[in-house]
Amino acid sequence: MSYSDYSVGAPVVDKAAPDGPIETRWERRKFGVKLVNPANKRKVKIIVVGTGLAGGAAAATLGEAGYQVTSFCYQDSPRRAHSIAAQGGINAAKNYRNDGDSVYRLFYDTVKGGDFRARESNVHRLAEISRQIIDQCVAQGVPFAREYGGLLDTRSFGGVQVSRTFYARGQTGQQLLLGAYQALERQVNAGTVTMYPRHEMLELVVVEGRARGVVVRDMVTGEIETHLADAVVLATGGYGNVFYLSTNAKGCNVTAAWRAHRKGALFANPCFTQIHPTCIPVSGDHQSKLTLMSESLRNDGRVWVPKQIGDTRDPREIPHEERDYFLERKYPSFGNLVPRDIASRAAKEVCDEKRGVGPSGLGVYLDFDDAIQRLGRKAVEAKYGNLFEMYERITGENPYEVPMRIFPAVHYTMGGLWVDYDLQSTIPGLYVAGEANFSDHGANRLGASALMQGLSDGYFVLPVTIGDYLASNKLPEVTPDAPEVVEAEKAVRDRIETLLSINGTRTVDSFHRELGHIMWDYCGMERTEDGLRKALELIPELRREFWNNVKIPGTGAELNQSLEKAGRVADFLELGELMCLDALHRRESCGGHFRGESQTEDGEAQRDDENFSYAAAWEYTGRGSAPVLHKEELLFEYVHPTQRSYK
Amino acid sequence: MKVNLRVWRQRDAVDKGRMVSYVVEDASEDMSFLELLDVLNEKLILSGDEPVAFDHDCREGICGSCSMVVDGHPHGPEKATTVCQLHMRKFSDGATITVEPFRAGAFPVIKDLVVDRGAFDKIIQAGGYISANTGSAPEAHSTPVPKSNADRSFAAANCIGCGACVAACPNGSASLFLGAKLTHLGEMPQGQPERWERVVNMVETHDDAGFGGCTNTGACATACPKEIPLDVISQLNHDYLKATVGGRRKKA
Ligand SMILES: Cc1cc2nc3c(=O)[nH]c(=O)nc-3n(C[C@H](O)[C@H](O)[C@H](O)COP(=O)(O)OP(=O)(O)OC[C@H]3O[C@@H](n4cnc5c(N)ncnc54)[C@H](O)[C@@H]3O)c2cc1C
Ligand code: SF4
Ligand code: FES
Numbered sequence: 001m002s003y004s005d006y007s008v009g010a011p012v013v014d015k016a017a018p019d020g021p022i023e024t025r026w027e028r029r030k031f032g033v034k035l036v037n038p039a040n041k042r043k044v045k046i047i048v049v050g051t052g053l054a055g056g057a058a059a060a061t062l063g064e065a066g067y068q069v070t071s072f073c074y075q076d077s078p079r080r081a082h083s084i085a086a087q088g089g090i091n092a093a094k095n096y097r098n099d100g101d102s103v104y105r106l107f108y109d110t111v112k113g114g115d116f117r118a119r120e121s122n123v124h125r126l127a128e129i130s131r132q133i134i135d136q137c138v139a140q141g142v143p144f145a146r147e148y149g150g151l152l153d154t155r156s157f158g159g160v161q162v163s164r165t166f167y168a169r170g171q172t173g174q175q176l177l178l179g180a181y182q183a184l185e186r187q188v189n190a191g192t193v194t195m196y197p198r199h200e201m202l203e204l205v206v207v208e209g210r211a212r213g214v215v216v217r218d219m220v221t222g223e224i225e226t227h228l229a230d231a232v233v234l235a236t237g238g239y240g241n242v243f244y245l246s247t248n249a250k251g252c253n254v255t256a257a258w259r260a261h262r263k264g265a266l267f268a269n270p271c272f273t274q275i276h277p278t279c280i281p282v283s284g285d286h287q288s289k290l291t292l293m294s295e296s297l298r299n300d301g302r303v304w305v306p307k308q309i310g311d312t313r314d315p316r317e318i319p320h321e322e323r324d325y326f327l328e329r330k331y332p333s334f335g336n337l338v339p340r341d342i343a344s345r346a347a348k349e350v351c352d353e354k355r356g357v358g359p360s361g362l363g364v365y366l367d368f369d370d371a372i373q374r375l376g377r378k379a380v381e382a383k384y385g386n387l388f389e390m391y392e393r394i395t396g397e398n399p400y401e402v403p404m405r406i407f408p409a410v411h412y413t414m415g416g417l418w419v420d421y422d423l424q425s426t427i428p429g430l431y432v433a434g435e436a437n438f439s440d441h442g443a444n445r446l447g448a449s450a451l452m453q454g455l456s457d458g459y460f461v462l463p464v465t466i467g468d469y470l471a472s473n474k475l476p477e478v479t480p481d482a483p484e485v486v487e488a489e490k491a492v493r494d495r496i497e498t499l500l501s502i503n504g505t506r507t508v509d510s511f512h513r514e515l516g517h518i519m520w521d522y523c524g525m526e527r528t529e530d531g532l533r534k535a536l537e538l539i540p541e542l543r544r545e546f547w548n549n550v551k552i553p554g555t556g557a558e559l560n561q562s563l564e565k566a567g568r569v570a571d572f573l574e575l576g577e578l579m580c581l582d583a584l585h586r587r588e589s590c591g592g593h594f595r596g597e598s599q600t601e602d603g604e605a606q607r608d609d610e611n612f613s614y615a616a617a618w619e620y621t622g623r624g625s626a627p628v629l630h631k632e633e634l635l636f637e638y639v640h641p642t643q644r645s646y647k
Numbered sequence: 648m649k650v651n652l653r654v655w656r657q658r659d660a661v662d663k664g665r666m667v668s669y670v671v672e673d674a675s676e677d678m679s680f681l682e683l684l685d686v687l688n689e690k691l692i693l694s695g696d697e698p699v700a701f702d703h704d705c706r707e708g709i710c711g712s713c714s715m716v717v718d719g720h721p722h723g724p725e726k727a728t729t730v731c732q733l734h735m736r737k738f739s740d741g742a743t744i745t746v747e748p749f750r751a752g753a754f755p756v757i758k759d760l761v762v763d764r765g766a767f768d769k770i771i772q773a774g775g776y777i778s779a780n781t782g783s784a785p786e787a788h789s790t791p792v793p794k795s796n797a798d799r800s801f802a803a804a805n806c807i808g809c810g811a812c813v814a815a816c817p818n819g820s821a822s823l824f825l826g827a828k829l830t831h832l833g834e835m836p837q838g839q840p841e842r843w844e845r846v847v848n849m850v851e852t853h854d855d856a857g858f859g860g861c862t863n864t865g866a867c868a869t870a871c872p873k874e875i876p877l878d879v880i881s882q883l884n885h886d887y888l889k890a891t892v893g894g895r896r897k898k899a
Contacts, residue, residue, distance in 0.1 A: 057781075060781070061781040064780045064781060075704055075710070075712060076702060076712065076763070076764060076765070077711075077764065077765070077767065077768050077808065078768070079711070079768075079771075079808055080704055080705075080710040080711055080712050080808075082704070082705065082710075084705065084709055084710050084711075085705045085707055085709050085710065094787070096788070132782075132784070134787045135784040135785065135786055135787045136779070136781060136782070136784045137787075138784065138787040138790065138837070139777065139779035139783070139784035139785065139837055140776070140777050140779050140837075141776075141777045141800075141831065141832050141835045141837050141838055143797055143800040143801040143804050143831065143835070144797075145797070145801075146791075146792055146793075146794050146797040147794065148794050149791065150791030150792050150793050150794060150797075151788055151791055152787060152788065168801060168804075169801065171709065171805070174709055174805075174807075175801075175804060178804065181771070182771060182775055182776035182777070183776060183779075183781075185768060185771045185772045185775065185776060186772070186776045186778060188768075188772050189772040189773065195768070197765070197768075220757055249704040249705040249706070249710060250703060250704055250705075250706060251704050283675075283677040284675055284677055284678070286675060286677075286678050286682045286685065286686055287682070288679070288681065288682050288685055288706065289706045289707075291706075291707055390708075390732075393728065393732055393734065394679075394732070394734065395677075396676070396677070396734070396736050459781045459782075460781070460782070463781070505693075507689050507692050507693065509685070509689060510689075551692060551693070553691075553692055553695070553696065553697045553698065554697050558658075558659065558758070559659075559700055559757060559758045559761060561698065561700055562692065562698060
């Protein structure tokens with residue numbers, strides 16, 4: 001039986017969200033949870049893997065509550081989690097502008113922006129909590145941008161009609177993460193959190209069906225350690241690096257989530273990935289990552305390519321009438337400000353027509369000439385100066401003189417481990433927060449909503465819901481000699497030994513790059529039946545070669561960056577296959593998932609609500625063996641599905 | 648382009664370490680400096696050697712992971728630029744480039760270019776925060792912050808915790824890092840209640856961790872990729888004096 005012959009299993013149902021009016025569901029859920037007696041909290045151990053916004057916030061808050069928390073990250077300090085790189089801002093329905101914003105409007109925008117593939121209950125809760133997040137961050141001293149009166153400034157973001165995005169220059173993620181990091185270090189000082197930086201989780205320990213610990217590798221000494229607990233939280237970020245090139249940090253990986261998936265946690269909507277339209281194009285084979293240029297540039301920059309194929313003139317010499325401002329032409333009412341998925345696809349189209357610009361032909365111009373003439377160079381500098389500088393540093397070109405070149409790049413993954421309303425996965429005691437879960441963004445995430453979700457999960461949701469699990473279950477003590485523990489640790493050691501013993505002829509990076517090409521070509525901006533089937537042949541071949549021919553120098557008992565990478569790439573080689581299968585099975589276009597076969601007459605995404613109004617949660621059955629699909633039917637009681645149009 | 652690299656190689660914390668020369672023939676102007684090291688490492692692996700270990704993650708100049716001294720400058724010669732954002736077009740064809748780890752008493756080398764900066768986390772643990780338990784916060788607009796304070800606070804909060812200031816300082820002092828955090832929190836009304844205790848505890852932890860004292864050479868601010876201004880050290884000294892000499896708060 002081939003991998004793509006998946007079977008359909010029993011539906012998966014969220015039993016945690018109360019029904020009834022959506023406005024009070026979270027209130028009622030909070031009232032319904034069982035509470036852990038304050039005196040007992042000290043005796044309860046919780047492991048939190050990841051120190052980004054979700055994990056940092058969760059560990060700090062659980063520590064404050066009095067639990068014994070153990071926290072891990074792979075960087076040398078929890079402050080360096082990838083959340084640090086977020087630029088634009090964080091949404092919150094504060095309505096400080098009095099422009100008609102409300103919890104309901106944020107809820108509505110997010111459900112619609114997600115192209116009707118997210119769970120309404122979760123999204124409404126997110127919108128409610130958004131307001132508290134801003135209060136919390138201000139209290140921690142996060143230096144948000146302010147107006148002259150001393151009150152908080154906001155801006156608008158990503159196609160919504162209200163100004164609800166709070167920001168700290170172009171470094172919002174950094175400032176929010178430092179807030180969470182400092183709260184975390186405060187708990188380290190208080191003795192409630194024990195922090196293990198430079199530790200990578202390589203296995204989940206499941207005992208009698210419950211998550212009871214993790215196996216980690218000390219990345220400095222190579223030692224394999226097992227940590228046991230009453231519950232485990234994964235807040236390990238997204239898996240965009242399966243494409244090799246993405247805007248994610250180099251170390252971002254799927255390993256923690258994938259290990260949990262292999263132990264029984266369902267993985268939902270893996271093919272839902274977001275491709276951001278404005279990134280700096282690839283400059284050569286040496287390219288190791290892609291850099292995002294803030295979406296805000298599209299407020300003043302105009303996107304174009306030459307009308308003629310093969311027009312290699314200096315862009316400044318191409319007269320206006322020989323330029324194709326393709327977004328303005330195709331989407332007259334939204335123009336350069338169409339949502340991310342649409343702008344990305346349009347750029348790909350003109351490049352497919354061989355009208356792309358730059359040495360590789362994979363780029364389009366983002367031109368500020370008109371803006372500079374209209375507003376003056378000074379005003380443009382005031383708005384975008386730091387971005388222009390970054391662009392020049394990377395490309396050596398001055399965007400005040402020559403139009404920028406941009407191209408879409410992988411940016412965010414909406415898919416992730418399936419969780420219920422309590423953020424609990426299908427393994428009892430395993431909770432998943434932040435980008436690592438699949439919960440709130442459906443098939444497409446709106447700008448400035450990931451930071452909101454990470455902090456909502458970490459500060460406000462998980463610390464409440466995990467208490468319910470801990471108070472309701474009598475958990476027997478697990479000792480390090482329990483067979484499940486011994487077996488998990490052995491699996492980790494065996495895998496490392498196997499990797500080191502292959503001693504083949506190709507580097508880990510060369511495999512990762514090749515996988516990236518396959519994913520980008522066949523599971524990128526446009527997916528087709530033929531392409532995906534092709535990828536489903538190529539990936540297992542590449543995986544076989546990896547396990548026979550990878551070369552990893554050094555030993556396991558030292559800092560060994562090749563070995564670290566090898567473990568991550570090995571997991572990407574399994575995840576990539578599942579992503580392609582998920583994309584193949586979803587014969588509709590929705591959000592970031594564009595199936596060539598499912599488009600309207602004028603080339604726009606065509607959703608198929610009748611057949612695909614569900615989250616696809618996959619069950620692992622063995623490497624390369626056909627998984628089982630469990631569907632969570634999505635019910636839209638409040639926001640009724642419509643076709644998105646930005647014409 | 649072709650470059651000659653002289654790279655510090657050290658197996659582990661106890662190894663004495665040495666400089667080793669390598670040639671990269673096929674570098675390109677568009678590469679970042681870390682991509683140059685990637686290219687070198689690919690070659691080393693295939694020829695049976697061990698790749699050069701170095702810390703990095705975001706490669707966008709914001710996470711603070713990357714940390715190496717290039718031609719005598721922490722993060723390299725380019726002003727206000729982390730080494731991950733340094734590009735090869737800044738070097739000439741045939742150049743010889745020397746690469747070493749950040750060196751400081753408080754940052755022991757782990758391997759090659761990787762050092763242990765855990766002491767920075769300890770300094771933050773000692774008081775680099777505002778105590779505000781989750782859920783206890785008042786409505787955000789109940790505490791307006793004058794824009795000038797908010798801006799100064801932000802400029803200091805910009806610190807990425809990379810440690811270049813320490814590596815640049817002849818005394819191995821982390822005063823710029825300390826001053827940056829104290830200014831970030833001290834400019835905010837929310838930061839006032841713990842202000843004096845914070846400075847005393849953080850300075851004490853700084854000294855205990857083996858960082859040196861500040862003698863105002865200013866090398867830190869020159870090396871800082873985020874251009875943290877030197878006046879945060881004046882703020883540090885001012886607050887420390889006020890907290891200790893005035894007898895307002897001494898650590899028990
Ligand atoms: C360039 C860029 C700009 C962005 N801008 C915005 C924006 O303006 N607004 C917005 O809302 N969103 C933005 N996003 C998205 C947003 O930043 C992320 O989705 C979010 O920060 C993820 O947070 P997280 O806590 O889930 O994970 P992360 O911050 O990625 O943290 C993951 C943590 O898990 C740890 N970890 C991972 N694997 C392991 C393992 N195996 N063992 C141990 N530890 C592990 C890591 O060490 C890290 O601590 C942006 C993303 C990028 C790439
Ligand atoms: S002050 Fe500057 S050099 Fe020092 S740690 Fe912060 S960013 Fe790095
Ligand atoms: S790698 Fe993140 S700052 Fe250089």
